[in-house]
Every structure is written in C-alpha cells, then in structure tokens.
Amino acid sequence: MMSSPLSRLRLADLLPVATIGLRTRPGRAALSVLGVAIGIAAMVAVLGVTRSSQAEVLARLDRLGTNLLTVASAEPHGGDETRLPDSAGASVARTEGVLAASATAQLNDLAVYRSDLIPTAHRGGLDVRATDPALLATLDADLLHGVFLDESTANYPVVVLGHQAATVLGIATLTGDDRIWLGGRWFVVVGLLDRVELAPEIDRAALVGFGVAASDLGWTGHPSRVYVRTDTTRTAEVAGMLPRSANPQAPSRVTVSRPSDVLSARLAVADATTSLFLGLGAVALLVGGIGIANVMVISVLERRGEVGLRRALGAARRHVAAQFVVESVLLGAVGGGTGVLLGAAVTVALAQNRGWQPIIPPVAAGLGLAAALLVGTVAGLYPALRAARMAPTEALRTA
Incomplete structure (x- = not known):
C-alpha cells in the first residue's frame, strides 16, 4: 500500500491564498490598517517634530552662543535691579x-513716553538703562535702523x-525727527535694535549713554x-x-547666570514631552494590534468552510496557520507603511509652518515599520493557531 504524498504549499501560492480575506472584505481590512497607521503615524510624527x-x-544656541553670562545683584529690590559696586x-x-x-x-x-502730554502714571512697562558703547558687540546684537551709542553721542x-x-x-x-520724552526732556532716537533673545531686558529698554545719565538723569x-x-571653553x-x-x-550678594540655559532647558522639556506622546502612540498602536487580532479571529470563524475544505483536501496545519499569519502581517505592514508616510507628512507640515528644517529620523521610520510587523505577527498568532487546530469534519459541519 502506497503512502499519500506530503502536502506542499509553494511560497508563490502563499501570498494569493493569504490575501483572499483582504480582497473579499476590503472595508474591514482598511479599518484594521487605519488602526495601526494611526499608532505608527503618531510615533513617527512625535519623533520627527521633536x-x-x-x-x-541647537542652531539658535550656536548662533547666539553659550558663552554669554550676566552679573547682577542677588538681592533685587522688588522688580528693580539693585546697584553693584561702581x-x-x-x-x-x-x-x-x-x-x-x-x-x-537700570535707572x-x-x-x-512718546509725548510730553502723556500722564506720568502711564509708564508703559518700559525701562531706562544707561550703558556703554560696547554693549552691542558684547551681546552680539544687531541694529534694525540707525546707529548705536558711541563715545561722543553718549554725552x-x-x-x-x-x-x-x-x-x-x-x-x-x-525719519530723523523721532523723539521721546525721558526724564523731563526730549531725547533724539538715533537707533532701533533688533530683538535680543538672550537679554529680554534690553528689548524693553531705552538705552542712553553713561555721560548723559550722570549729568541729566x-x-x-x-x-x-x-x-x-567668555572664552567658550572656560565659561563655567x-x-x-x-x-x-x-x-x-x-561676593555672596552677586549672582551670575547664563541666559542660554533657558534655551537648553527647552531640550529637556521637549524630551519629556516626547516620552509622553510616544506613550500615547504606543497605546494607539496596541489598539490597532487588538483590532487586527479581532479581525483575524472573525475571519477564522467566518471561513470555517474554507479551512475545513482545504484540510480535507490535504492542506497541513502549518499551511493553514501560515495563511492567517501572513494575512495578519500584511495588515500590519500596510498599516506601518501608511503610518510612516502619514507621520512624515505631519512632520513636514508642522516644521514648515514653524519655519524649521524638517527632519525625519530614519530610525523612526525603521522602528515604526518593525513595530507594525511585530504587532501584525503577534496579533495573527492566536487566530492562526485556532484555524490550524480545526478538524476538517468539524469545520465543514459548522460552516
């Protein structure tokens, strides 16, 4: 008596067999793909935007420099700065x-005031500061219009x-005729500064020379x-x-600060925020994986007749299991690819809106696809094993 030949399933036939469920139920497959895509897109977009x-x-820190220090009194009086030694x-x-x-x-x-008719109670939140001509170079600030103070105009x-x-x-x-009312007399405006990011107190100040400050103010x-x-290597x-x-x-009455530390702190805040949103993306991905598992379980139950017929015609358990695992992996792969593209699009849109250079880390795309494939594989294992364990007679009888 001759034994029957072993059942075989060629790799070339596996893909068409595994996509039967996807082709016959496109709406359900699209929803499963969408669940995974949202999770992957969230993770890629968070990493890319961050x-x-x-x-x-970092580019702003490089432009502004991390070697700027400010020396001030450690005992301010209310909101005003207090004096240092002369x-x-x-x-x-x-x-x-x-x-x-x-x-x-600070005076x-x-x-x-813009006019000498404005009541003195309306201060406008602006300060008056006496300074030396070296301030512009020390801060590495820029003029928008006019000139800065020099040794002659300071008086x-x-x-x-x-x-x-x-x-x-x-x-x-x-215009050449611009004046402001300061200290009971008119001062001619000779220059307008651009924004000084590391010294906001300069942004809201009217700057006069030490000479006129001593003689008139x-x-x-x-x-x-x-x-x-400072020398960058010796700042600390x-x-x-x-x-x-x-x-x-x-010396204990003096405080020294580095304004660029505020910008550096943004990186730490961004890292903390990134962890939070990555967690939310992981939750979304988990929900997508559960959706795939649910679709695959329902697919197994709905296709009992197909499974029973294939088993009756000699298909091995491993072939049935492979069919459903590959179908689940395909759902995860399509969802992952869609999510990476969607996350990249969100990153580019947000970066261009903020005037940033869009950066999409390759590791984010790679990990996103890998996570989607892993989710698809894990989500398909139980339904695949359940389908493989079906007895042909039982599957055909309950179909």
Whole structure:
C-alpha cells in the first residue's frame, strides 16, 4: 500500500491564498490598517517634530552662543535691579577668561513716553538703562535702523530703543525727527535694535549713554548688570570667579547666570514631552494590534468552510496557520507603511509652518515599520493557531 504524498504549499501560492480575506472584505481590512497607521503615524510624527524642534534650538544656541553670562545683584529690590559696586564693570572685564564685558545701569525712577502730554502714571512697562558703547558687540546684537551709542553721542540726549520699546512707542523706522520724552526732556532716537533673545531686558529698554545719565538723569555711577562674553571653553570657570570680581567685599550678594540655559532647558522639556506622546502612540498602536487580532479571529470563524475544505483536501496545519499569519502581517505592514508616510507628512507640515528644517529620523521610520510587523505577527498568532487546530469534519459541519 502506497503512502499519500506530503502536502506542499509553494511560497508563490502563499501570498494569493493569504490575501483572499483582504480582497473579499476590503472595508474591514482598511479599518484594521487605519488602526495601526494611526499608532505608527503618531510615533513617527512625535519623533520627527521633536528632532526638528531640537535642531532649531541647537542652531539658535550656536548662533547666539553659550558663552554669554550676566552679573547682577542677588538681592533685587522688588522688580528693580539693585546697584553693584561702581568698579564692578572694570573688575569683571579684567577677569581671566573674559573676552568682552559691558556694564549697564537700570535707572529705576524714570519712564519713557512718546509725548510730553502723556500722564506720568502711564509708564508703559518700559525701562531706562544707561550703558556703554560696547554693549552691542558684547551681546552680539544687531541694529534694525540707525546707529548705536558711541563715545561722543553718549554725552548727549540721544537714545537707542530696544525692539519691544520701539514697538510700544510706535516707532518702526527712523525719519530723523523721532523723539521721546525721558526724564523731563526730549531725547533724539538715533537707533532701533533688533530683538535680543538672550537679554529680554534690553528689548524693553531705552538705552542712553553713561555721560548723559550722570549729568541729566541722576545716575550715581553704579552699574546694576554686567554682560560678559567668555572664552567658550572656560565659561563655567569664569562664572565661578565673577562674583568675587564684581563685589570683592560681598561676593555672596552677586549672582551670575547664563541666559542660554533657558534655551537648553527647552531640550529637556521637549524630551519629556516626547516620552509622553510616544506613550500615547504606543497605546494607539496596541489598539490597532487588538483590532487586527479581532479581525483575524472573525475571519477564522467566518471561513470555517474554507479551512475545513482545504484540510480535507490535504492542506497541513502549518499551511493553514501560515495563511492567517501572513494575512495578519500584511495588515500590519500596510498599516506601518501608511503610518510612516502619514507621520512624515505631519512632520513636514508642522516644521514648515514653524519655519524649521524638517527632519525625519530614519530610525523612526525603521522602528515604526518593525513595530507594525511585530504587532501584525503577534496579533495573527492566536487566530492562526485556532484555524490550524480545526478538524476538517468539524469545520465543514459548522460552516
């Protein structure tokens, strides 16, 4: 008696057999694909948008520099800056590792007005600062219009407006006749600054020279803040020396800060937010995987007759299992591919809207596809094993 030949299923036949359910029930398959696609798209978009944002922050840090320090009193009086010793600016400039230093003084009792008819109670939230001509170079700031203070104009009633101060006063450009009312007299506006991102207090200030501040505005010679540019490799070391340089008698009353730390903190916040949204994306992916498993279980129940007939004609258990696993993997793969494209599109759209350079990490696309395939495989294992365990007679009888 001759034994029957072993059942075989060629790889070329596996794909057409595995896609029968997808082709006969496209609506259900599309919904399963959509569930996986949403999860993958969320993960890719979160990683892409985060990387694009971080790249922008790092580029801004590179442009602005991380070697800018500010020296101020550690004991501010209300919202006003308090005085440093009159020698603080010169002492800080002589500190080893300092490349440039510029002292400024907040003139606390003065306000800025567009007209001398405005009531003095309406201060507008603007400050008056006395400064030296080196401030522009120390901050690496830019002028939008006009000129900055120099050694000669610092002794005359001329003023340079920070970006916010110019906006509040309604001065967008210079005509040559622009004046503001400051300290009971008119000052001619000779320059408008661009935004100084690392020194927002300069943005909202009207800047005058030390000479006119001393002669006409009651300045006593004490600075309240010193801006310092250091050797980049020695920034931390210099920061430790500056309190004693600024106030040798009471260094504990001096605080030194690095404005770029605010931008650096954004990276940490972005990382924390990324973890949160990746978790949400993982939940969405899990829901998509459950959807695939549900579709595959229903597919097995609905196709009992097909399974029983194939088993009766000699199909092995492994062939039936392979059919349903491959179908589930295909659902995951299509969902993963769709999700990667959708996530990339969201990243590009958001980045261009914010003016960032769109960056889509290759690892995000790779991991997204791998996660989708894994979800598809795991989701199809139970339905596939259930289909493979069906006895031919039982499947045909209950079909």
